[in-house]
Amino acid sequence: MSNLYKIARMISVVFMLLLYGSCDKKQDFTVPNIIIINVDDLGWKDVGFMGSEYYETPNIDYLSGLGMVFTNGYAAASNCAPSRACLMTGQWTPRHGIYTVSPSTRGKSENRKLIPTENTHTLSNDHTILPEVLHDNGYVNCHAGKWHLSDNPLEYGFDINIGGGHNGMPKSYEPPYQNVNIEKGNNTYLTDLIMEKTLSFIDSVRKPFFLNYSPYAVHVPIMPVNSLLPKYEKKAPWNGQGNPEYASMVDNLDRNIGLLIDKLKEKQIFDNTLIVFTSDNGGLYGLTKQKPLRAGKGSYYEGGIRGPFFFVFKDKIKANTKSDAPITNLDIFPTVLEYAGINNSNLSLDGDNLSLVLEGKAELLERPLFWHFPIYLEAYNRSDNENRDPLFRTRPGSVIRKGNWKLHYYFEDHGIELYNLSEDIGERNNLAKANPKKAEELLMDLKDWWKDTNAPLPNKLNPEYLE
Structure with missing residues (x-):
């Protein structure tokens, strides 16, 4: 992106703040507002509407009941940065090259049989991403919270940045936050x-807006909200969920989403807002579990x-509906454009427009889903994990x-695992030998x-590997 473009973008930010800063006018719109709530490390069953009997999420549960819940909803990668890159680009990981956070050589070299594919750390400006398309079609864009794809989201189509940078987590949820650049306010807890x-921002904006709300929660460091701790300290653990400090952070997340809902209703714009709720990957195994699902964040189980x-x-979208259609966060980009009335025929998107499923005009999308991870990601608890091996x-x-x-395919040993998820959602019974066809x-x-996709296939042996 040219320096001239960056300067023009900053000028536009100042202009919009001046133009939409007063609060005496009601928002005028003909197209919907767009809100993506992309929570960090929130597991499949870390919310009440998915069945948790330990975490309390009344506001999220309420919101889910106003639309369609996908029981087979996936992130396009199992950890933060690649998943977020997939959402923003609408493309599979081999197309943008972001596979993990920082180096691809995670874990001890002596345990890595292959030389992993080099990781891309910053999302290239060559990609046309969702906020840029929306901005070019009249939307005011706000990023709030975790960005993780570059130093500055303002260089990627956003007009306002609230606390977003290259950092994947805050060093602290209490001030000083150290690596999160955000102005002081009435509240101190970061979320x-x-x-x-x-x-x-919602109070000030007078045009259709796109809000990418991605609070750092519930990523580590686990720093409890003290006012919420007693409630969970008194509760009995349930199905691998029982950490009161983590639960207080989930509760706090829910409370803030309740404030967002209230604000949209106060401004009389809730009904004209498309809201997408998801998580960037699975829950952090050990801190929380998603039974009967196997493993957690960083694993492709x-x-x-x-x-x-x-x-x-x-x-x-009809309220109180569910779909078993397998979808990924790649599908968000084309679906948002559909409801915003924006033609995407000139874009190369790997996801699909979900509007037919959302509106009850189709049940499934006949297409396979793919994940590619040509690198290593070390285990963080060798004694308690459900990975393929305890090291990674x-x-x-x-x-x-x-x-x-x-089907899982592993490059080191050409290993294959095959599971029928309709009968074995926990991926315990490998059917590769029983069903070779x-x-x-x-x-x-x-x-x-x-x-x-021109996916890189690791095949070079690591000379430091010890069998």
Whole structure:
């Protein structure tokens, strides 16, 4: 992106703040506002509407009941940065090259058989991303919270940035936040302060807006909200969920989303706002568990990539509906453009427009889903994990889901695991030997996808590897 463009962008920010800063006019719009709530590390069952009997999320549960919940909703990657890059670009990981956070050589070299693919740390400006398209079509864009794809989201189509940078987590949720640049306000706990600034943005804006609300919560460091702790200290653990400090952060997240809902209703714009709720990957295994799903964040078993996922848009999406259609956060980009009335024929998007499913005109999308992770991600707890081995959450591999079938392929040993998720959602019974034809079918589909996306395939041996 040119320096001239950056200067023009900053001028536009100042202009919009001046133009839309007064609060005596009601928002004027003909197209919907767009809000994406992308929570950090929130597990599939870390919310009440997905069945948790430990965490209390009444506001999120209420919101989910106003639209369609996807029981097979996925992130396109199992950790933060690649998942967020997929959402913003609408493209599979091989197309943008962001596979993990920082280096791809995670874990001890002596345990890595292959030289992993080099990781891309910053999202290239060559990609046309969602906020840029919306901005070019008249939207005012606000990023609030975790960005993680570059130093400054204002260089990527956003007009206002609340606390976003290259950092993947805050060093502290209490001031001084150290690595989170945000102006002081009435609140001090970081997620409360981010919401305070977000509500001020909604108060000020007079045009259709896009809000990318991505609070750092519930990512580590686990720093409890003390006023909420007693409630969870008194509760009995449930199904691998029982950490009161983490629960207080989930509760605080829910409380802030309740404030967002109230503000939209106060401004009389709730009914004309498309809201997408999801998580950037699975829950952090050990801190929280997603039974019966296997493993957690960083793994490509279901617990690492499946998350809570719903869409709300009054008069378009029927309330209290559910879909079993497998979707990923790649589908958000084209779906948002559909409801914003923006033509995307000139864009190369790997996701699909979900409007037919959301509006009850179709039940499923006949397409496979893919994940590619040609690198290593070390385990953080060798004694308590459900990974393929105790040393790594993920070794270099790829995954395909097609219908109810899911195949894992590993580059180190050419290992294959095949699961029928309709019968074995916990991925415990490997059917690769019992059903070789299905395994070969999915493997061929996966190989075709590698070619289509020019996916890097790690095959160079690591000379430091010790067998």
